[in-house]
Amino acid sequence: MSTSKIVMIGAVALFGVIGVLGFFKKNQNKQEVVLDTNKSKVQEITIEVPKGPKVEIKKKPVEKKIAKKVVKEIKKTDEKVAIKEDDNLPDANIIDRLFVTDSSRLPIVETVTYSSRVPWLQGRHAWVADYASHFSTTRHFIARSLNKKHDYFTQKINPGDRFNVLRDDKNIKFHLVIDINRSKLWFYYLDVDTNERVLLKTYKVGLGRKESKRESGGLTPVGKYSLGSKVAIYKPNVLGYFQDNKIELIKVFGTRWIPFNEELNNCSDSAKGLGLHGAPWVESNGELVEDRSKVGKYDSDGCIRLFSEDMEEMFSIIISRPTEIELVKDFKEAKLPGVEKIIK
Template sequence: MSSIKYLIIAAILLFAFIGIAGTMKNKKNNKEIVFDSKKNKVQEVKIVEKIPEKKIEKQKTVALKKTEEIKKEVIDDNLPDNNIIDRFFALDSSKLPIVETITYSSRVPWLKGRPAWIADYSSYYSTTRHFIARSLNRKADYFTQNVTPGDRFNVLKKDKNLKFHLIIDLSRSKMWFYYNDLDTNEKVLLKTYNVGLGRKDSKRLSGYLTPIGEYELGSKVAIYKNDTMGYFQDSKIQMIKIFGTRWIPFDKEIANCTESPKGLGIHGAPWLEVNNQFVEDREKVGKYESDGCVRLLSEDMEELFSIIISRNTTVELVKDFKDNKFIKENK
């Protein structure tokens, strides 16, 4: 009897040992090898069979945030958008109706006694040399003005009674660029741009250092290069560090202006000196960090500059695009 008793006890102990070993094995295998791209190494992550409630709540929060972002995009999508700037410079039938194509000749009926150069064409057609250069070069090169008889380029039509108009939405940091044919009252959106604006200021009527209202742009424009020096806030400085490569001032108040135009204007993003080289600080565009001026990326500023400075141009700054008067006038 004692032998049978010992056998039964031994069997019970054996089954108990097998059960414990199986449980430990399952726990040991309950891991998965994954790749952590941030730490760039393989690590073990314990599998959790039941998702904690906190994780579920976090997923819901993320989903709600995405929905809000989508709603905002839908609202913005209802605003006009376009980019037909290249049609200013097209030499075929796709060109804008406010430009015409000229074939260069040094002998022209409107200039006597000497050959006509690009500067003369620029003056006669009230079109900037930068505009003509881009048309001649078939690219955004605003300085090379080599021309030979027979070369073709575009100019703004001399007989067109037109003006340019900019609408700047302070809440979205965006600008809409239009031309307005004053004879037909046709208003055409040419392009939309991202802009940088003045810092937020609750004491100002606009809510920013950038004002609201309609202004006429001035003629005292400037082009800045790396070595162009000037004074800013009583300090002599390389102007490109403040105003980028171009400057167009606000000039006259037209309607509903909350601030004087003095000292305000449209200019390029500032440039930084890094390792003895100048680099554009492109992050300034799209932010509210200026002293009130409107900032554009250099390629946008140079493009706009080449088109508008030879013709009457107004800028309308509003809290929301839908507040602008330009689109609503004479509808």
Template structure:
């Protein structure tokens, strides 16, 4: 290739490069100008928004540090009206003339129209009348004996009336450590207080809404009630223990949470006072001193005669417990009937 032609091509390439460089510089300047314009536009929007906010009327707002939630008041002895006292157990178990309307007296016979092919035993009466054998035994034996079931033709005992639809309702006042047992007649919507028990409750804990390790609220009671005697071994808190030393002779567990509960049902229940080993005799002594005190891990404690009585009643019927700090705040079902008609 001749020198003049080479010079021509070089000149063309040089001018082309210079033109491209100028074009790139111009485009870059345009982009920077656009970005700068956008930033200015955004700044103007923000300034305008700040002006609008500043023009709004001033409304005082409480800061979080000004909001204080008072802790629940500690459970202390109350001086106002006490929990109603009552004991109608005689009218429930007695076969005499002044029975409560929810029971009827049966005269035992082995030949009954509702069972064919074999004689009827006490357990058959229990199933037919939906009344626990423990309840029948107490009425039959006419004393606090829930296990002996020696029955003869002509023996008399009480059962729950088949034509009565009832449920039981327990109301526990934590401040007073007292618990009322009611029956509710579901047909008439009447409520009758049967007995008031002195109880032991969970240890005091001011951090809890109840003021105690015992939770507040309504719980249903399970009908699978455990009966313990000396020598019965089980597990408690993952340790093998003699159950009577923890639960006494009966364990009535909570079944499920119903309303306004501050704790779960699992692990809570009603049981007897613990039995302690007597080092001298190697026998057992019931720790009756724990009743009326805040001394448990959250469960409700009763004396042996009280927990065995209660278990015999609620074992075969639906039952609910409502736990409150003060019985006056309770939401009891039904209409109170102070003096039920005798049957």
């Protein structure tokens, strides 16, 4: 073999070795790039973990915003609960059932049939006033039941007419509660024998002017009082003295007046001069009309004002039986007698 052939074979072999080495080196570099990419993806996943500082910065304001929203919702819930609790105070309007003569009448009344001759009165005919006296029920009560409407004066009666009276075999008292802050009155009857109380109706009332230095916060006191028997009915042109002035008393007391009698318990003021009465009447276009704007306001000298129809209704019922009135700043403070009975 000549020298030139040997050189040529050696060169070819050398180039072959170099080519093989280059191929392996190229494949090795390509594999390292792939691994780097995988590592990069792992690193990207790692960055998204909450421990990463970038994500923590984003989450902090989100957490604060959520917390703030939760607090706001809790406050709204509390407000709704408070309103609901206020709405859950007792309420009723079954007072008409004192006067109806059907089976829906309340258990403290009975229906009688009028006759001019009765065993409990000798020597003369019995009239409405006699029935009222015998059953300790006012003529106004009998008139409303007899007339089947809010007519407390008409007492025309014929044999066989039927009307209600308070039962004489029941020991009945009445209890009034006034919530000063709500300007509201609750009217209960109490069956002393069974120790059960029943809510008849609630009323809107007007009260005394605000006075921060007083225990009650106004001219209307707090405490428990009995009601007196020196009641009055006022009509237009009926004159009397009020604060040394001779005036039509309907302009001050409305159509009815029931005085406080004596202090019973935890009274912040004397009973003298206080009472329940109607809204005052004022002159309008040459005639007297009820000033209904006075009910629901703190505008009196301390007395309790009611709309005329409400005052006349209560008047017809309570003046013939013992009645107490309890004035509190909040109904929940009232010391109600007996056990509550719900009549449906």
